[in-house]
Each structure stands twice: as C-alpha cells, then as structure tokens.
Amino acid sequence: MKIESFTNSNLLSKKAANLIFSTLIKKPDSLICTASGNSTVKTYQTLTERSIDNPEIFGKLNILKLDEWGGIxxxxxxxxxxxxxxxxxxPLKISSSKYISFNSNPIDKKEECERISNLVKKKGPIDLCILGLGINGHIAFNEPGNYLNPGCHIATLSKSSLKHSMAVKAHPKPSFGLTIGMGDILQSKQILILLTGPDKSKIxxxxxxxxxxxxxxxxxxWLHANTTCLINEEDIHIK
Structure with missing residues (x-):
C-alpha cells in the first residue's frame, strides 16, 4: 500500500483528484466506483473544477455508486x-447510460443487488475504487462481523453507521444498506482510500x-496490490 500524508484537506484533495484525472487520461472509458460522504467532498469539488478546462477528458467516464442507504x-x-x-x-454531465446506481428503495432488494452485480460484470472490472474509512472500519456498507460478503448484497446497518450524519438527518431513517461487496472492491485495478475526519484517528x-x-x-x-492511502494530518493523529 502506498501511503501519503498531507498537512491539510486541500492538498489531499488535489492529490486525489490528480490520481483520478491520471486514470482517465490512461483510460477515458474507465469505470470509477465513487463513495459518498464528507471524506470525498473536496476531492470531487477539485475534480469538477478541473473538468471546466478539460471537459473532453470526462466524456467517456463510467461511474458506479459504491453503496446506498436503503428504505429512503x-x-x-x-x-x-x-x-x-x-x-x-x-457537474461532469454523466449520462444515465454511463452511471450504475443502486435504487435506494427497490421493490425486490435481492433482485436489485443482482442487477448491479450483472452491470458491474458487464462494464467492469472497476478501474478505480474511491473509498472512505468508516468510524467502525467499514468500507462501503461492508460492516464488521464474523464474515464478509464478496458480492453486491443487502447490508444490516451497524449502530455506528446509523450515527452517520447522512442517516441521522434522514426521515424516515434508513432500514438497510445496499452495497458492492469486498470481492468487488478487491478486484478493482486500483483503490484509493481517503483517511479524513477528526473522529477517525483511532480506527x-x-x-x-x-x-x-x-x-x-x-x-x-492490505491484500490489494495497488492501493493508495491518503491521510489528512489535520484530522488524523496517528502518533
């Protein structure tokens, strides 16, 4: 794993955006899996700013939504x-044909997971998977437990996940999660994980x-051959 630390979130987001941009230069039709949440905000803002001067770079980009709160x-x-x-x-003008997205409130949850799994197989493997670190160590909604699921699945949300600001502010509350699995993530050609947030130092x-x-x-x-970890030292105090 390549690990880099930055003194502030602006420098980290610039590095992360550069990595994403480089992926698209090498392969314009890349499938990029995108996380949601505070850890990614500045990275996405930096990326969209760069798209203003380079709109052609993003014309063939495919995006996969990493996970979704279920029941809303x-x-x-x-x-x-x-x-x-x-x-x-x-902002990037991604067409619906180039966007794979979990339905947050599907009629049949299992069928929805199968639909996403089939689309990932068709368009994948994932070229770059962008992740944040959950306060309990989860990535996507792959929650801590006795075992992990390899593919897309319905997740039972942990108490920790339900304390996330997105869930706390949601009415009604999410009743489950929909997520790609650990196998999907580890089969990605490249992984980028962002360690940000003042409550993440311990984990x-x-x-x-x-x-x-x-x-x-x-x-x-740590088992993946091409993972980059970017740490915001403003938030994460390791020593």
Whole structure:
C-alpha cells in the first residue's frame, strides 16, 4: 500500500483528484466506483473544477455508486444518490447510460443487488475504487462481523453507521444498506482510500497496523496490490 500524508484537506484533495484525472487520461472509458460522504467532498469539488478546462477528458467516464442507504427515496436530501448527483453526475454531465446506481428503495432488494452485480460484470472490472474509512472500519456498507460478503448484497446497518450524519438527518431513517461487496472492491485495478475526519484517528491507527480481520473490513485492502492511502494530518493523529 502506498501511503501519503498531507498537512491539510486541500492538498489531499488535489492529490486525489490528480490520481483520478491520471486514470482517465490512461483510460477515458474507465469505470470509477465513487463513495459518498464528507471524506470525498473536496476531492470531487477539485475534480469538477478541473473538468471546466478539460471537459473532453470526462466524456467517456463510467461511474458506479459504491453503496446506498436503503428504505429512503432516491431524491431524499440525504441519499447517496442526491450527494453524487450534486457532486459528480451533474457537474461532469454523466449520462444515465454511463452511471450504475443502486435504487435506494427497490421493490425486490435481492433482485436489485443482482442487477448491479450483472452491470458491474458487464462494464467492469472497476478501474478505480474511491473509498472512505468508516468510524467502525467499514468500507462501503461492508460492516464488521464474523464474515464478509464478496458480492453486491443487502447490508444490516451497524449502530455506528446509523450515527452517520447522512442517516441521522434522514426521515424516515434508513432500514438497510445496499452495497458492492469486498470481492468487488478487491478486484478493482486500483483503490484509493481517503483517511479524513477528526473522529477517525483511532480506527485509522488500527487500520494502519496492517492486522487483517473481518472486524475491520478496510484492513483487507492490505491484500490489494495497488492501493493508495491518503491521510489528512489535520484530522488524523496517528502518533
């Protein structure tokens, strides 16, 4: 794993955006899996700013939504869908044919997971998977437990996840999660994980210990041959 630390979030987001941009230069029709939440905001803002002068770079880009809060409407202000539409899909002018997105409130949850799984197989593997680190060590909604799911699945949300600001502000509350699995993530050609947030120091330290356990799903990224970890020293105090 390549690890880089930055003195502030602006420098980290610039580095992350550069990495994404470089991926698209090499492969314009890349499938990029995108996380939602505070960890990614400045990175996406920096990326969309760069798209103003380089719109042609993003014309063939395919985006996969990493996960979604289940049981709320797609256009709910606190859905991952609303976040990504605002931060990436609309600014980058991504067409619906190039966007793979979990339905947040499907009639058949299992069928929805199968639909996303089939689309990932058709357009994948994922060229770049962008992740944040959950306060309990989860990535996407792959929650800590005795085992991890390899493919797209319906997730039982942990108490920790339900304390996330997006879930706390949602009415009604999310009742489940929809997410790609650990196998999907680890089959990505490249992974980028962003360690930001003042409440993440403890779990970041555990993650960086390199001890691999299903109780800290992000630790499995140490098994991946091409993962980059960017740390915001303003928030994350390891020493």
């Amino acid at each position: 409407e797609m256009d709910h202000p606190n859905s991952c869908e609303t976040f990504l539409q605002k931060m990436l899909i609309e 970041a330290k555990e993650f960086l210990s390199q001890k691999i356990t299903t109780q800290l799903p992000a630790s499995f990224l």
